[in-house]
Amino acid sequence: MLTIGDQFPSMTIPVQQGTAALPAGETLDLTTAYPGKWKVLFYWPKDFTFVCPTEIVGYSDIRGDFEDRDAVLIGASTDTAHVHLAWRKSDADLAAADFPWLADNGAKLADALGIVDKNEHVAFRATFIIDPDNVIQAVQVNGLNVGRNPAETLRVLDALQTDELCPCNWNKGDDVLQLAA
Numbered sequence: 742m743l744t745i746g747d748q749f750p751s752m753t754i755p756v757q758q759g760t761a762a763l764p765a766g767e768t769l770d771l772t773t774a775y776p777g778k779w780k781v782l783f784y785w786p787k788d789f790t791f792v793c794p795t796e797i798v799g800y801s802d803i804r805g806d807f808e809d810r811d812a813v814l815i816g817a818s819t820d821t822a823h824v825h826l827a828w829r830k831s832d833a834d835l836a837a838a839d840f841p842w843l844a845d846n847g848a849k850l851a852d853a854l855g856i857v858d859k860n861e862h863v864a865f866r867a868t869f870i871i872d873p874d875n876v877i878q879a880v881q882v883n884g885l886n887v888g889r890n891p892a893e894t895l896r897v898l899d900a901l902q903t904d905e906l907c908p909c910n911w912n913k914g915d916d917v918l919q920l921a922a
Contacts, residue, residue: 742855742882749780749875750853755844757822760829760836764822769841771815772875779812779902780871781894782843784856784864788820788828792888794835796866799891801838806895810902812870817843819851819863856882870898 743750749772756769771780783800785793800814807814818825822844829836843850848864851857856867866889870879878901883889900907905917 742880743853743869743877744880745877747877749869749871749877750850751875752850752853754817754850755822755846756841757825757829757844758841759839760826764826764844767822769815769843771871775813777811777873779810779873779898780815781807781812781868781898782815782817782871783866783868783889783894784817784845784851784854785866786818786858786861786863786885788818788824789831792866792886793818794832796888796891797838798834799888800894801834801840803891803895804838804840807898810895810898812898814840815843816840817845817850817864819845819848819857821846858885861885868894870894870901872901 751770751772753768753770756767757764785796797816804814825842825844845851848857851864856865858865866883868881868889869877872878879897896912899913900911903917908918
């Protein structure tokens with residue numbers, strides 16, 4: 742699995758966003774899209790499941806907080822763009838989650854990241870925080886049954902952006918650690 746300090750892989754992946762139109766071959770390469778921005782990529786195992794929508798809605802609810810920190814939120818699964826669209830259209834809360842969803846149907850990116858469950862052949866619940874230079878700065882991977890806490894992802898992004906020593910339970914606005922001279 743790729744980890745902290747690794748360069749995020751460059752590859753073009755189909756993407757789906759919104760509910761207005763059928764997918765028409767739109768793609769995204771995270772290493773060239775959003776220059777100068779932090780990127781928060783979170784994978785879920787499968788559309789039309791039970792834990793996944795709670796995470797997507799949770800991230801969507803604080804999307805503006807990520808944007809305030811010059812970070813772009815990107816979701817992903819190994820489903821197709823058409824499945825993403827159908828799922829968004831079936832649920833108003835998912836339809837409101839207006840950020841790009843990668844449709845990594847061949848698991849090309851998920852395989853490159855090393856986050857595919859060998860038995861289920863779907864992506865684990867993996868989150869990558871990627872800096873503006875496309876270097877992975879944080880990784881969290883959960884099993885298929887356990888959802889993530891989007892507020893914790895935001896807290897880690899805040900800490901990374903300080904470039905300081907941040908203690909346990911540190912939150913934006915708290916004092917960072919200072920080494921005695």
